[in-house]
Amino acid sequence: MNKTDRQLAIMLELQRSKVLRAEDLASLFETSVRTVYRDIQALSEMGIPIIGAPGQGYSLMEGYFLPPIGFSAEEAVALLMGTDFIEQRLDGDYKQMARTARRKIEAILPEPVRVESTRVRETMRLLHSSEPITDLREKDYVGQIRHAILERRKLSFTYRKKMPEGDGNRSSKREVAPYGLVFAQGNWIVMARCDLRGDIRHFRLSRMTELALLDERFVLPAGFNLNQYRPPDDRNERVLIRAHPEWMDRIIETANFYIESAEERVEGMIVQFRVRSPEELLYLILGWGGEVEVLEPESLRRRVREEAEKMWKRY
Template sequence: MRRTDRLFEIIQIIRDGRLHKATDIAEVLEVSVRTIYRDIETLIGSGIPIEGERGVGYILRAPIFLPPVSLTEVELEALHLGAALVQRSADPELQRAARRLVEKVDQVMPEARKPPAEGWGMAIFGVDSLQASFAHMPVVRAAIREKQVLEIDYARADGQTSRRFIRPLQMEYWGQVWTCTAWCETRDDFRVFRIDRMRGVLDAGRSFIDEPGKRLRDYVLREGFEEDQEKGEV
């Protein structure tokens, strides 16, 4: 979590007017207590009316008003629909993030833009088959973000299993399955892997850099893209 996001989360936690211990905040945000102490000092230094001390706890004595969010009704519908899709089609970490996102937006919306009591008139069904992908999605997402090589045991459609070392570049959602486009070091070429067919996913313990010919944009722009799709591991 970026520090700016963490500072925002701390304000969200303590804005209820109750006393919060640094240890409790640290546990929620999954950081050290020392980090929370530094963040609290930063918030106080920027003028946020936080009172308290180390070992006792912190409390926000005055209300904090966040900048207004100007969204149209259709934009709010799109946001809630997107969040609902994430909550049904992504791993638990992203599901929680989607819930927090809509909660934060709804909190700062004027009454005229609050969610209708009966909902937004949309529902999501038919994505239960994605559950098999959820176990490995957090590791794959982190590897894409941090440019980490992954070691995977992969089962093809014919049942054959192989071990690969891949540079994950992007995840794709196809409605019923999640895939990962990657540079496969084992095959020395681009490949597309279904995440639900990954039998094991491990951090290989080394990072990679973007090399010409091995980047996502190289895959997208490469001559004969449709043919490349056919050569994938899907």
């Protein structure tokens, strides 16, 4: 970042954050505190009303606002593609907000920048060939859950798990306190405290039905921050497979989350996975075909064999 861009960025940060220390600015822009002092001095000499309070930091004079900031073509593309993503993935309220924001951004762009940003956007497109599309029902659920989170209201729904429970059932009724929404690997997930399990659980919206907002309220745990929360890793089962080296790209693309290690040997690639249950990998392994062999555990080898025999009889 050159000096002019950094000084403009400092003004924007002061307007946004109100009070910042020189050390904070130096860390943010990856420069020295001495350089920040020189930038503050230069801005003051240009007439920017920056106030320095010993022991507190720098701030802009109360009531001072920067004039509207222009965008480069690349910055405009980033913002406009962001509105495209929101329109495709969020609920109806945000879909309309994204369209309104896009019109406002395009309206304030100078003609040369607007033309250039349009040309750049025409060379890029958001596709979902390898990710599930957020359908209308799921978008509606995003909207309902978003309101429940903001209003601190509990939710109820029927949830269909990927694997059957101990009693053989895959579906169960849940009441939860929703803490946040996460979009990961093409799927919307609500992080919530489940009354049934007595702990924080993750629920895919695509596996939910009969969603309803309850009148019962909840209190968010003190200090809970969705951006800082890291769920415990409970993948304690190990699966070992042997695969043809040329098949590794496909394995990585479809099961990267589970892979713990991969080692090339004379007999092929030995790949180790960590899972909650070996059957989580069953249908992935079947999809990889005859170029892959399960080495451990024996229970998974048996399940693959059983499914292959069913397929043989059917075809």
